[in-house]
Amino acid sequence: MIGQDTAADGCCPGLLTAPLDEDASVELARVFKALGDPVRLRLLSMIASRAGGEVCVCDLTPAFELSQPTISHHLKLLREAGLIASERRGTWVYYRPLPETTDRLAALLTRGAAPAPAGARA
Amino acid sequence: MIGQDTAADGCCPGLLTAPLDEDASVELARVFKALGDPVRLRLLSMIASRAGGEVCVCDLTPAFELSQPTISHHLKLLREAGLIASERRGTWVYYRPLPETTDRLAALLTRGAAPAPAGARA
DNA sequence: CTCTTGTTTCGACATACGTCTATGTTGACG
DNA sequence: CGTCAACATAGACGTATGTCGAAACAAGAG
Numbered sequence: 001m002i003g004q005d006t007a008a009d010g011c012c013p014g015l016l017t018a019p020l021d022e023d024a025s026v027e028l029a030r031v032f033k034a035l036g037d038p039v040r041l042r043l044l045s046m047i048a049s050r051a052g053g054e055v056c057v058c059d060l061t062p063a064f065e066l067s068q069p070t071i072s073h074h075l076k077l078l079r080e081a082g083l084i085a086s087e088r089r090g091t092w093v094y095y096r097p098l099p100e101t102t103d104r105l106a107a108l109l110t111r112g113a114a115p116a117p118a119g120a121r122a
Numbered sequence: 123m124i125g126q127d128t129a130a131d132g133c134c135p136g137l138l139t140a141p142l143d144e145d146a147s148v149e150l151a152r153v154f155k156a157l158g159d160p161v162r163l164r165l166l167s168m169i170a171s172r173a174g175g176e177v178c179v180c181d182l183t184p185a186f187e188l189s190q191p192t193i194s195h196h197l198k199l200l201r202e203a204g205l206i207a208s209e210r211r212g213t214w215v216y217y218r219p220l221p222e223t224t225d226r227l228a229a230l231l232t233r234g235a236a237p238a239p240a241g242a243r244a
Numbered sequence: 245c246t247c248t249t250g251t252t253t254c255g256a257c258a259t260a261c262g263t264c265t266a267t268g269t270t271g272a273c274g
Numbered sequence: 275c276g277t278c279a280a281c282a283t284a285g286a287c288g289t290a291t292g293t294c295g296a297a298a299c300a301a302g303a304g
Binding site for chain 1: 137138139140141142144147148150151152154155156157158159160161162163164166167168170171219221224225227228229231232233
């Protein structure tokens with residue numbers, strides 16, 4: 001839901017080398033804003049550290065002193081930012097990381113990155 | 123102003139491999155929150171693209187359709203997040219990037235980074 | 245079908261955030 | 275000293291965000 005298909009993305013040259021297009025800044029800010037909360041940061045971290053497997057909400061909730069709806073709300077924001085994905089299996093919902101998005105951010109924040117040389121838009 | 127000297131930082135193992143300490147998440151969220159606004163993202167981008175030199179506010183303000191105090195406010199947030207630094211020279215104030223912070227973020231978002239193998243704290 | 249458990253959605257509310265105008269502060273120049 | 279220009283700060287205002295409790299939804303068990 002970020003910029004996987006927005007052609008005017010300007011994602012690749014990196015944030016630190018070119019002045020960053022206005023549309024791109026809006027898209028990008030959406031993702032950074034999703035990371036701009038301690039709870040969401042910890043949630044993402046907990047989910048991503050299980051790089052192969054998934055985590056169900058029932059495992060995440062007790063780690064915080066917050067109500068279950070609040071955790072669910074934060075997970076929704078992370079999902080809408082394209083940072084995680086969810087899948088329901090039986091009674092439980094399992095969350096897993098979407099590394100492409102964090103990879104993209106890491107590349108953007110890396111100096112002189114220019115990660116995708118030729119039109120590697122996919 | 124982020125975590126250059128907070129010992130309980132946990133900055134190094136990377137966000138995606140270990141569950142991320144609670145204090146660290148607060149510090150880190152502060153930086154991401156600073157990036158979670160299109161205007162600040164563009165400001166940082168404009169400043170960082172002058173990697174060697176500086177930019178004065180008078181060059182930044184006209185690029186946006188916002189009042190000068192608003193730009194000043196955003197610059198202050200970026201400064202408090204440790205992403206940029208400012209220096210007054212005569213009438214003008216020049217801003218320059220602080221790459222250490224963005225480097226740190228990039229490392230945190232990189233999978234399997236683990237840049238500091240053994241207890242390389244500081 | 246009903247009941248129980250896990251999860252999401254819905255309103256409501258307090259606080260934080262982005263923006264503005266007005267005012268201060270700092271330095272250059274007569 | 276007075277005035278002007280560049281930035282910063284202060285206060286105000288509307289909107290967004292984080293949180294909750296209550297209710298709705300989904301799926302398995304009896």
